[in-house]
Amino acid sequence: MSAVNTLRPDLKLIAGWIKPGSAVLDLGCGDGELLHWLASHKQIQGMGVEKDVGQVVSCVEKGLSVIQSDLEYGLAQFEDGRFDDVVLSLTIQAMHNIEGILQEMLRVGRTGIVTFPNFGFWENRWQIATGRMPVSETIPYQWYNTPNIHFCTVNDFDRLLGKLGMRIDEQIVLHQGEPVEFLPNLLGSLALVRFSKR
Amino acid sequence: MTVANSVGIVTAQKAVFDQPITLSSGAALPRYELMYETYGTLNANASNAILICHALSGHHHVAGKYAETDKAAGWWDNMVGPGKPIDTDRFFVIGLNNLGGCHGSTGPSSINPETGKPYGSTFPLVLVRDWVETQARLADRLGIKQFAAVIGGSLGGMQAMRWAISHPERVRHCLVIASAPKLTAQNIAFNDVARQAILTDPEFHGGDYYEHGVVPKRGLRLARMLGHITYLSDDGMGEKFGRELKSGEYKYGFDVEFQIESYLRYQGDKFSGMFDANTYLLMTKALDYFDPGRHFGGDLVAALKTTLAKFLVVSFTSDWRFSPARSREIVKALLDARRPVSYAEIESAHGHDAFLMDDEPYFGVMRAYLNNIAKEIAA
Numbered sequence: 001m002s003a004v005n006t007l008r009p010d011l012k013l014i015a016g017w018i019k020p021g022s023a024v025l026d027l028g029c030g031d032g033e034l035l036h037w038l039a040s041h042k043q044i045q046g047m048g049v050e051k052d053v054g055q056v057v058s059c060v061e062k063g064l065s066v067i068q069s070d071l072e073y074g075l076a077q078f079e080d081g082r083f084d085d086v087v088l089s090l091t092i093q094a095m096h097n098i099e100g101i102l103q104e105m106l107r108v109g110r111t112g113i114v115t116f117p118n119f120g121f122w123e124n125r126w127q128i129a130t131g132r133m134p135v136s137e138t139i140p141y142q143w144y145n146t147p148n149i150h151f152c153t154v155n156d157f158d159r160l161l162g163k164l165g166m167r168i169d170e171q172i173v174l175h176q177g178e179p180v181e182f183l184p185n186l187l188g189s190l191a192l193v194r195f196s197k198r
Numbered sequence: 199m200t201v202a203n204s205v206g207i208v209t210a211q212k213a214v215f216d217q218p219i220t221l222s223s224g225a226a227l228p229r230y231e232l233m234y235e236t237y238g239t240l241n242a243n244a245s246n247a248i249l250i251c252h253a254l255s256g257h258h259h260v261a262g263k264y265a266e267t268d269k270a271a272g273w274w275d276n277m278v279g280p281g282k283p284i285d286t287d288r289f290f291v292i293g294l295n296n297l298g299g300c301h302g303s304t305g306p307s308s309i310n311p312e313t314g315k316p317y318g319s320t321f322p323l324v325l326v327r328d329w330v331e332t333q334a335r336l337a338d339r340l341g342i343k344q345f346a347a348v349i350g351g352s353l354g355g356m357q358a359m360r361w362a363i364s365h366p367e368r369v370r371h372c373l374v375i376a377s378a379p380k381l382t383a384q385n386i387a388f389n390d391v392a393r394q395a396i397l398t399d400p401e402f403h404g405g406d407y408y409e410h411g412v413v414p415k416r417g418l419r420l421a422r423m424l425g426h427i428t429y430l431s432d433d434g435m436g437e438k439f440g441r442e443l444k445s446g447e448y449k450y451g452f453d454v455e456f457q458i459e460s461y462l463r464y465q466g467d468k469f470s471g472m473f474d475a476n477t478y479l480l481m482t483k484a485l486d487y488f489d490p491g492r493h494f495g496g497d498l499v500a501a502l503k504t505t506l507a508k509f510l511v512v513s514f515t516s517d518w519r520f521s522p523a524r525s526r527e528i529v530k531a532l533l534d535a536r537r538p539v540s541y542a543e544i545e546s547a548h549g550h551d552a553f554l555m556d557d558e559p560y561f562g563v564m565r566a567y568l569n570n571i572a573k574e575i576a577a
Binding site for chain 2: 053054056057058059060061063064065066067068069076077078079082
């Protein structure tokens with residue numbers, strides 16, 4: 001059985017970036033799907049942070065170490081350099097203090113991995129051009145009822161990393177689970193970025 | 199409460215220890231007795247035992263009833279029983295009354311065999327670590343080398359932590375609920391006001407009130423009333439009592455007028471009629487003295503580095519007596535000590551008392567965690 005196929009495409013790519021035996025912190029880890037997979041396939045030392053108690057229960061059910069906490073309060077509970085990889089998957093667009101969390105990620109870990117919906121995706125641009133706020137596969141909310149408060153394009157995110165003195169190690173932009181090589185900021189709806197200190 | 203998933207009718211047992219014990223204070227007891235109850239069945243390799251450590255006013259009667267006609271079941275009957283989070287179909291669960299208690303274990307109100315009179319003021323103060331030593335002897339007696347889990351709320355959580363530090367190899371999982379790594383000045387202050395209420399009661403007689411045929415009821419009542427205020431949250435109290443008047447109108451006097459006064463006095467009266475004041479003093483001192491980092495240069499991380507257990511830490515948002523911030527200190531120390539830990543911060547309006555109440559997310563976390571322990575020991 002190849003359980004890798006049961007992972008969401010973006011999580012599968014993240015999993016591919018993580019070396020066996022690494023110490024991994026998953027921020028906004030949800031039900032612990034990624035950590036659980038990494039623990040059973042790559043023997044990682046995993047730790048999750050999750051705000052929602054129902055998701056915390058799901059993580060505990062999987063036997064994962066999980067800390068119930070709001071990422072907006074930072075990662076003060078973790079020592080400098082405690083982890084190899086720190087993952088923030090489809091969460092950053094709902095956070096207030098984006099610079100803060102990116103800096104915290106590289107304080108507690110050597111490598112950061114962020115995934116986010118690409119606001120520069122052509123369908124989003126088209127909906128804006130026709131006078132409406134975008135609603136799409138990766139941004140499935142109406143403007144008046146959404147957890148998302150900070151949208152960016154792939155280019156915007158890259159620029160922010162540069163401003164914070166961070167280096168992009170790898171970047172993949174997806175649409176419907178498939179990598180987009182040509183005009184990724186236009187044709188890709190979901191971005192995955194692996195970064196570290198410059 | 200459904201009877202279907204109750205442990206049913208239970209019987210308390212007494213373990214007599216003739217081997218003397220020297221306590222942290224230097225005082226010694228030549229012999230002592232511990233009251234305990236067990237639920238469920240110890241498996242063949244004695245790997246499914248869970249120890250429940252009680253809080254300030256707790257005891258060994260954790261679950262079930264002594265007789266069908268009992269009004270109330272054990273103090274954690276909602277958590278412990280067949281099919282409940284601490285599932286007695288899978289675990290062998292032990293509750294005991296700690297040394298110094300007043301529910302049958304040797305304590306200040308017990309007869310000192312050397313004098314034939316109650317210990318009273320001569321009963322030594324007992325620390326959390328002393329309790330753990332006596333609990334370890336009880337575990338030896340029951341043939342338990344290693345607990346699947348040691349679980350406690352509040353002062354009970356401190357015992358669970360102390361177990362993991364004092365006997366790392368004897369604890370697989372340590373569940374610390376609504377607890378703290380040590381008390382703050384404010385928390386010690388509350389305890390001292392409670393103690394002062396007892397110590398200054400004219401019927402306290404320096405702790406030897408038994409021989410005067412009286413009990414310092416007024417002091418103990420005040421201590422309990424104060425305690426209850428700190429166990430509830432402002433919101434919870436407001437929701438339950440508000441400014442509601444017993445008779446519906448102002449009486450312009452000092453009798454009970456507001457419902458909250460009625461509640462506190464009732465709780466104070468009930469408690470002071472059945473609990474021993476010396477035990478209350480002793481339990482509050484055990485809380486104050488607890489500081490597992492103390493023998494590690496004040497470093498809790500160093501203390502926790504010695505542990506081998508996996509930890510689950512749980513706190514409740516409206517608990518201000520043992521606030522989530524204090525539980526997060528435990529979690530941070532465990533993380534810094536590189537120990538496996540999970541932490542849940544449960545939304546609740548019930549203050550410190552929340553750890554004793556039914557709450558789906560709380561029970562969900564407990565059930566999920568204990569379910570994994572059951573699977574682990576079965577593997």
